[in-house]
Amino acid sequence: MKPKLLDLFCCAGGAAMGYHEAGFEVVGVDIKPQSRYPFQFHQMDWQEALSMLNMSEFSVIHASPPCQGYSVTKSLSQSSAPKLIPVVREALQEIGKPYVIENVSGAKSELINPIKLRGNMFGLQVQRDRYFEVNPWIMSSPVVPTDGSCSSHRGKNRLYEGDGFITVTGCNFLVDEARHAMGIDWMIGKELAQAIPPAYTRWVGEQLMNVCFGEEEAAA
Structure with a gap:
């Protein structure tokens, strides 16, 4: 039987897909409807989920609290937005x-011993730096093969040959190219702009499988 993972603040399921690929059975929770979420889904507040769902069924809990209060991007930053990491x-x-x-x-300063992941660690054509606080702590991190630059063309971000990258934020990108760059084929534009590339959580999930459940479960 696969270990079950609870995916809080799940949005459209970028993180969920990575954990699924790592071998978890994933259940998502979000306060907003998520019609394209690829696994079992409950529409409810995260605190409601922790009190109403049977926590004994879950082996791991993932949470991606809203980022707007932590964003350094002016268009996304909202001084009044909640900063939920400590309470979560x-x-x-x-x-x-x-x-x-x-x-x-x-949000790096709010996280404990965070691991930084970015797209070029996984051969993706986005950078999308994200930080992960993992308990139990994962000591290793992927090797960065190469670095690249973000390029654009006529107001729309484009994939260039070689090691070009695109930026998937706001609405300034082409959906098909963003899907290809991030390794996501089921989301629409606004969902892609918020998503975690599944490769990130596949890697995190594989480490958790080894640390928490041993090599046998990780290889199952």
Whole structure:
């Protein structure tokens, strides 16, 4: 039987797909409807989920609290937006399960021993830096093969030959190219702009499988 992972603040399921590929059965929770979420989904508040769902069924909990309060991008930053990382961490620590908290670069100082992941660690054509607080702590990190630059063409970000990258934010990108660049084929534009590339959480999930469940479960 696959270990089950609870995916809080799940949005359209970028993180969920990576954990699925790592071998988890994934259940998503979001306060907004997510019609394209690829796995079992509950529309509810994250705190409601922690109190109403049977936590004994879950082996790991992932949380991606809203990033707007932490964003360094002016168009996304909202001074009045909630900064939920501390209260989410407290709730997850009280439950006592292995957990992951993910957020943007601006939240780095709020996270404990975060691991930085970016697209070129996984051969993607986006950079999209994201930080992961993982408990139990994962000591290793992927090797960065090459670096690249972000390029654009006529107001729309384009993939260039070689090691070109695109930026998938706002609405300034082509959906098909963004899907290809991020390794996501089921989302629409606004969902892609917020998504975690599945390659990130596949890597995190594989490490958790080894640390929490041993090599046998990770290879299953």
